[in-house]
Amino acid sequence: MSAGTDAHGLQELTQNHQKGAETVVAQPWKRPGLDDQPDLKKLNDELHDLRLEAGLPSARTIRDRVGKDAQDYWIVNHQAVLDTFQKPDRPPRGRLEVIVRVLAEVGGHNDVDGEVDRFKDLWKQVVRETVAQASVQPPADRTPADNDDVSDTADHSEDLPKQDTKDSSRRATEEPPVGGEAPSNPDRASAQFNYAEESLKALILNAAQALWYDKDALRVFLGVVRRSEGFAKLADAAEERRPANATFYGVKSREFEVPYSPARLELVTLHRRLDEHRSKRKWSFTDMEKQTGVSAGAWIRWYTHDELPEREALVAFSHMAGLQMEDHVLLLGLWDAARAALEAQERSDVLPSSISFDEAWAMRDPAAPRMWALTGVGGVGDGNLAVHGPDLASGTAPAFVVAGPSGSGRSTALVTIARSLLASGAQLVLAAPKPSPLRELADQDGVVACFVQDGIGHDELEEALSEASAEQPIVVVMDDAQVLDECDARRVLRNLLKHGFDEGAALVLAGDEDKLRPYYPWLDRAKRAHRGLLLSPQQRHAGDWIGIKTGDSVVGNPITPGRGWLHLGDGNLMAVIVPC
Numbered sequence: 001m002s003a004g005t006d007a008h009g010l011q012e013l014t015q016n017h018q019k020g021a022e023t024v025v026a027q028p029w030k031r032p033g034l035d036d037q038p039d040l041k042k043l044n045d046e047l048h049d050l051r052l053e054a055g056l057p058s059a060r061t062i063r064d065r066v067g068k069d070a071q072d073y074w075i076v077n078h079q080a081v082l083d084t085f086q087k088p089d090r091p092p093r094g095r096l097e098v099i100v101r102v103l104a105e106v107g108g109h110n111d112v113d114g115e116v117d118r119f120k121d122l123w124k125q126v127v128r129e130t131v132a133q134a135s136v137q138p139p140a141d142r143t144p145a146d147n148d149d150v151s152d153t154a155d156h157s158e159d160l161p162k163q164d165t166k167d168s169s170r171r172a173t174e175e176p177p178v179g180g181e182a183p184s185n186p187d188r189a190s191a192q193f194n195y196a197e198e199s200l201k202a203l204i205l206n207a208a209q210a211l212w213y214d215k216d217a218l219r220v221f222l223g224v225v226r227r228s229e230g231f232a233k234l235a236d237a238a239e240e241r242r243p244a245n246a247t248f249y250g251v252k253s254r255e256f257e258v259p260y261s262p263a264r265l266e267l268v269t270l271h272r273r274l275d276e277h278r279s280k281r282k283w284s285f286t287d288m289e290k291q292t293g294v295s296a297g298a299w300i301r302w303y304t305h306d307e308l309p310e311r312e313a314l315v316a317f318s319h320m321a322g323l324q325m326e327d328h329v330l331l332l333g334l335w336d337a338a339r340a341a342l343e344a345q346e347r348s349d350v351l352p353s354s355i356s357f358d359e360a361w362a363m364r365d366p367a368a369p370r371m372w373a374l375t376g377v378g379g380v381g382d383g384n385l386a387v388h389g390p391d392l393a394s395g396t397a398p399a400f401v402v403a404g405p406s407g408s409g410r411s412t413a414l415v416t417i418a419r420s421l422l423a424s425g426a427q428l429v430l431a432a433p434k435p436s437p438l439r440e441l442a443d444q445d446g447v448v449a450c451f452v453q454d455g456i457g458h459d460e461l462e463e464a465l466s467e468a469s470a471e472q473p474i475v476v477v478m479d480d481a482q483v484l485d486e487c488d489a490r491r492v493l494r495n496l497l498k499h500g501f502d503e504g505a506a507l508v509l510a511g512d513e514d515k516l517r518p519y520y521p522w523l524d525r526a527k528r529a530h531r532g533l534l535l536s537p538q539q540r541h542a543g544d545w546i547g548i549k550t551g552d553s554v555v556g557n558p559i560t561p562g563r564g565w566l567h568l569g570d571g572n573l574m575a576v577i578v579p580c
Contacts, residue, residue, distance in 0.1 A: 027056065028048065028051075028052065028056065029048065029051075029082070029085050029086055031045070031048060031086070032044065032086055032087060032088035033088065034088055037088075037126075037129060037130075038129075039122070039125045039126045039128075039129040040088075040090060040126045040129065040130075042122065042125075043090075043119070043122040043123060043125075043126055044085070046119070046122060047084070047085060047096075047099075047100070047119070050103045050104065050107065050115075051085070051103055053103070053107040054102075054103040054104075054106040054107040055106065055107075057103075057106065058078075059078035059079070059081040059082045060078045062076075062078075062081050062099060062102055062103070063076055063077060063078045063081055065102045065106070066098050066099070066102055075098060076095055076098060076099065080095060081099060084096065084099055090123070090126050090127070091123075093120070093123055096119060096123060097116055097119070097120070100115060100116050100119045101115075101116050104116065200231075201231075201234060204225055204231065204234060204235075204238065205234075205238060205243040207221055208221065208222065208238035208239075208242070208243055209242055209243050212242045215284075215286075216284040216285050216286065218239065219239070219285060219296070219297075219300050220285070220300055220303060220304060222238060222239050223300045223301060223303065223304030223305070224304045225238075226304075227304065227305060261306055261342070263337075263338040263339075263341035263342050264306060264551075265551040266334055266337045266341055266551070267306050267308060267338050268306070269334055270309075270331065270334040270335060270338060271302070271303055271306070273327075273330065273331060273334065274309075274314075274317070274331070275303075277317075277321050277323065277327070281321060284296075285299050285300055288317065291316075291317070291320040291321075292313060292316040292317050292320055293316060294310070294313045294316060294317075298310075298313070299313075308335070308338050308339060308342065309335070311332070311335055314331050314332060314335055315332075317331075318331060318332075340572065344574065344575050345575070346379070347378060347379030347380070347574070347575055348379070348563075348575030350379045350385075351377070351378070351379060351385075351563070351576070351577045352377075352385075352577065353577075354562070354577070354580070355377050355385075355577060355579050355580075356579060356580070357374075357416060357419060357420075357579045357580060359579065360374060360377050360387050360416075360579035361387075361420065361423065361579075363377070363385070363386065363387045364387050364420075368391075368424070369391050369393060369424075370393075370424045370425050370426055370473065371391055371392040371393035371421070371424070371426060371473055371475070371506065372389055372390070372391050372392075372420075372424065373389045373390055373391075373392060373400065373417045373420050373421055373475075374387055374389045374416060374417065374419075374420035374579065375388060375389035375390065375400075375413065375416070375417060375533055375566055375576065375578070376388055376389070376413075376533065376564065376566050376574075376576025376577060376578050376579070377576055377577050377578075377579060378566065378574045378575055378576040378577075379575070388566055388568070388574060388576060389417070389420070389566075389568075390531055390568055390569075392473075392475060392506035392508070393473065393501065393506070394501075395529055395530075395531065395569055396528055396529055396530055396569065397497055397500075397525060397526070397528040397529035397530075398496070398497065398500030398501050398505065398506035398507065398529070399497055399500075399506065399507045399508070399509070399525070399526040399528075399529035400417075400506075400507075400508045400509075400529060400531055400532055400533075401509055401510075401511075401526055401529065401531075401532035401533070401545045401546055402414060402417075402508070402509070402510035402511075402532060402533045402535065403510070403511060403512075403513045403516060403532060403533070403534055403535070403537070403542050403545045403546065404512075404513055404534060404535030404536055404537060404542070404564065405512065405513060405514065405535075405536060405537075405538050405559060406512060407559055407561060408535035408536040408560075408561060408564070409535050409536075409561035409562040409563075409564075409578055409580075410479070410510040410511070410512075410535060411436045411437050411438060411479055411510065412437065412561070412578055412580050413510065413533060413535065413562075413564075413578045414436075414438050414477055414479055414508065414510050415437050415438055415440075415580075416578055416579050416580065417477065417508055418430070418438065418441055418477045418508075419441070421475055421477075422444055422445070422446045422447075425446075426446070426473050426474070426475055427446050427447070427448050427468075427472060427473070427474045428441070428446060428447050428448065428474065428475055428476075428477055429447075429449050429450075429451075429461070429464045429465065429476045429477070430442060430447060430449070430451065430477050430478075431450075431451045431456060431476065431477070431478040431479065431484065432450070432452055432478075432479045432480070433451070433452065433453060433454040433455070433479075433480050433483040433484055434454075434479070434480045434483060436479040436480070438477065438479050439452060448464050448467070448474060449464040454483055454484070455484065455487045455488060456484060456487045456488065456489040457488050457489060458488045458489050458491060458492055460489070461476075461489035461493070462489075462492050465492070465496065465503075468503055468504045468505045469503070469504040470504045471504070472504065473504040473505065473506065474504065474505050475505070475506045475507070475508060476493075476496065476505070476506070476507045476508070476509075477508045477509075478507065478508070478509040478510070479509075479510050480510070480511060480512075481509040481510060481511040481516065481523070482511045482512055482515040482516050482517070485517065485523055490521075490522050491522075493507065493522040494521050494522040494525060497522060497525035497526060497528075498525065509526060513534075513537060513538065513539050513541075513542040513545070514539065526545075527544065527545055527547070529547070529569070530546070530547025530548075530567075530569045531546055531547055531567055531568050531569040532545055532546030532547070532566075532567060533546070533564050533565070533567075533576070533578075534546060534550070534554070534564050534565045534566075534567075535561075535562070535563070535564035535578075536557065536558070536559040536560055536561075536563065536564060537554060537555050537564075537565070538555065538556055538559070539555065540555050542555070546567045547567060547569060548567045548571065548573055550565075550573075554573065562577055562578040562580060563575075563577050563578075564576060564578065
């Protein structure tokens, strides 16, 4: 908003649109009839009075004073200025604020910001008035003025049956609020409840009317509405016959949100790819039914409810659409990934809240190799459980990473791994630079050394690993690895990760997912194992430490100690609980 024009100059501008133009006499504008809306009438009267104090500037003068945006467009055009003063509607708040600021500055108000705040309060009072009037009775049908825009859809519906809005409004009024104690003012609480519900119903009816001649779009929209059981009958009625116009006021609702799915990322990608192929062939859902033999209703439900389609339906679609081999494989691959994510969640749901180390150890395969490390217990279908863990003597690197935020149970997982290795006859070197339950294993048979300082010497670690061999392997179990990233023994650790398979050595490390950084060669080499355990991961990049990408179904859930996701390098992410 420019500030170079003073009050006197602005008043001169109101008298002349440009130099040499015919003189225009400034005059008040016509005020709308607002007797039935006292708060809106007060706002409008105050606005006209403010313009009078500013010398009755013209609409174009106010527009010029407000100015243009960065793209050289008027922020408020002159017609919008006139509508703010002359239309019997609540003006947009942003437009009202800039107009009031201009008039207050021109009128010489000492506290321009205070004047703007005063009008904000008036505007809020109008909103409350609108809500109250809309909630206690259905808004009256408004006859459009001569210059009002009338939607095209209204013309098409003149000869169609009208919806009994009075009956539906009366029924909604009789419905009590759900849950909670009785409000101190029942009439007002009931009014607010009806306002939200009736506005939402009206919004659905208006959208259904606008989409009436696009049957495909209408069925998709009503499929979304049917996500809420409370609006299913309304959707059925709107599909049978075109509803009449309805008046609604802005309302936010979570009523039609899709329930959380652990395969949301995979499903969204699958549906997007399907939609691309469908749009390219200009197939409606009715066309898809004819082509594939799968009902249009089923296709629409899969789209609107983010559900996994039947695999046979995808195969039929791919065949009838004549997809190339790579597109066919991609669709089925996405289906497999989505199904795997759903099954992983199902297996997660059957996990016990806790399980002891002894119970888990009794479930292991007696023929498991010496370097097999018990890491977690997971579901295998039909409600059965099985133990899982890596074989540190095989793979792409002799390493295993445990990552997670603070409080997720990293140290407990390390203790479980360490106990299982000791029970199998492996020897351990423990490193716990910060207080950790790992230190409590220092006196166990098979523990070669335990480092508790915030640094490990090169010679000390080299000596501790000197006896390692394929027959007598030694595993370094390290907690809070981010503290030791620059320790003097980093070259020894890098050599271990490079030649550990040949020398009978391996590394199991744990660290905070936010603090582990692959800046140092030995930490970067640990990632090359492409396996590990994520405990309650909160960051997407956490999956990089265990060799797999993580999506919304894995990341960001509440931190639950001991529950996590295990990756053994095969591309499958498995929900597990850590024995303790």
